[in-house]
Amino acid sequence: MEKKLPVLRIADLTINPPIIQGGMGVRVSRSRLAAAVANEGCVGVIAGVGLGKFENRPGSEFESLNNEALRVEIRKAKSMSKGIIGVNLMVVLSNYEPLVRTAVDEDVDLIISGAGLPLELPKFVKKKNIKLIPIVSSVRALKVICNKWKRNFNRLPDAVIVEGARAGGHIGYDFQDVVEGKAPALDELIVEVLKLAKSFDPEIPVIAAGGIFDGKDIAHFLKLGASGVQMGTRFVCTDECDVHENFKKAYLNAKKEDIVIIKSPVGLPGRVIKNKFVEDIKKGKTTPTACKYHCLKTCNPKTAPYCIAKALTNAAEGNLDEGFVFAGSNAYRCKEIIPVKKLIDELVREYEMGL
Numbered sequence: 001m002e003k004k005l006p007v008l009r010i011a012d013l014t015i016n017p018p019i020i021q022g023g024m025g026v027r028v029s030r031s032r033l034a035a036a037v038a039n040e041g042c043v044g045v046i047a048g049v050g051l052g053k054f055e056n057r058p059g060s061e062f063e064s065l066n067n068e069a070l071r072v073e074i075r076k077a078k079s080m081s082k083g084i085i086g087v088n089l090m091v092v093l094s095n096y097e098p099l100v101r102t103a104v105d106e107d108v109d110l111i112i113s114g115a116g117l118p119l120e121l122p123k124f125v126k127k128k129n130i131k132l133i134p135i136v137s138s139v140r141a142l143k144v145i146c147n148k149w150k151r152n153f154n155r156l157p158d159a160v161i162v163e164g165a166r167a168g169g170h171i172g173y174d175f176q177d178v179v180e181g182k183a184p185a186l187d188e189l190i191v192e193v194l195k196l197a198k199s200f201d202p203e204i205p206v207i208a209a210g211g212i213f214d215g216k217d218i219a220h221f222l223k224l225g226a227s228g229v230q231m232g233t234r235f236v237c238t239d240e241c242d243v244h245e246n247f248k249k250a251y252l253n254a255k256k257e258d259i260v261i262i263k264s265p266v267g268l269p270g271r272v273i274k275n276k277f278v279e280d281i282k283k284g285k286t287t288p289t290a291c292k293y294h295c296l297k298t299c300n301p302k303t304a305p306y307c308i309a310k311a312l313t314n315a316a317e318g319n320l321d322e323g324f325v326f327a328g329s330n331a332y333r334c335k336e337i338i339p340v341k342k343l344i345d346e347l348v349r350e351y352e353m354g355l
Helices: 031-038 059-080 096-105 139-153 175-179 186-197 215-224 245-253 276-282 308-316 340-354
Strands: 008-010 013-015 019-021 043-047 084-090 110-114 131-136 160-163 206-209 228-231 259-263 269-273
Touching: 019 031, 031 043, 031 059, 031 084, 031 340, 043 059, 059 084, 059 096, 084 096, 096 110, 110 160, 131 139, 139 186, 160 186, 175 259, 175 269, 186 206, 186 215, 215 228, 215 340, 259 276
Parallel strands: 019 043, 019 228, 043 084, 084 110, 110 131, 131 160, 160 206, 206 228
Antiparallel strands: 008 013, 259 269
């Protein structure tokens, strides 16, 4: 089937359809999903957080276990695809720098970085043709990144992902604003960021993210001026998504009112699917646990009401009684689990109908 969407160009990479699969952790988007997405012409992304089976190992092994696991996943994805493979790495991780170095060693096509401003990212990627793509939630954040990168490293982002408040997982906005619907709309953000992005030569491609569910949404943001979109939620409900079936079923069983916002130990609001564990968090029934990893720079294990690494790891392994599922605002609209190829074809068809 001929794909009629505009092409997304990020430096010398050509992405068609112009879709980046969102990096979803812990252990949700790994090599199998990333390779399947890349094989359809889109960007497949491995989430670098918590890939190593660190739960029952000494804290001293945390860094090396996760480095090795990321290396393995990148190599697997590359062996299954000749397409574009990226890695999503959160700035807030205490092992951020070693993970970036591992991704660079393995020569990924691009590094996507959010949950904090990746102000030092170019320092680790000096001699490689690896594209660097920050995730921002305001024009101010992009301005800070561009100024810093230009001044210190004489480079600019190869593209920027603008993530709105309807995204799944951690959201870069004030908790109250998200809960009360006062966070800026993605449409406004895209228009603002585009003004800045177009002022550079060459212009920085802008990619819309957060709440994008179907081809009609893709058409909408491309018309606004975005060069492409990032989508996470839809890719969870695919055959190739690496996460446990119980995790996928949570999406299929969710109703609109089950998608709720919680306070994360990361210091950001998080969008999740409600379950008993989430209810316990909201009622203050969870208690801090002894932590031997300190995986997040912003987390104080002595005061954190629960360990988010443990909660997300449990969920990814199918134990939803002791964890929760991150999800986008439209997760309740997922009704079936389908192959990645079928999903991409559907999105393209919907896009063409939405024009």
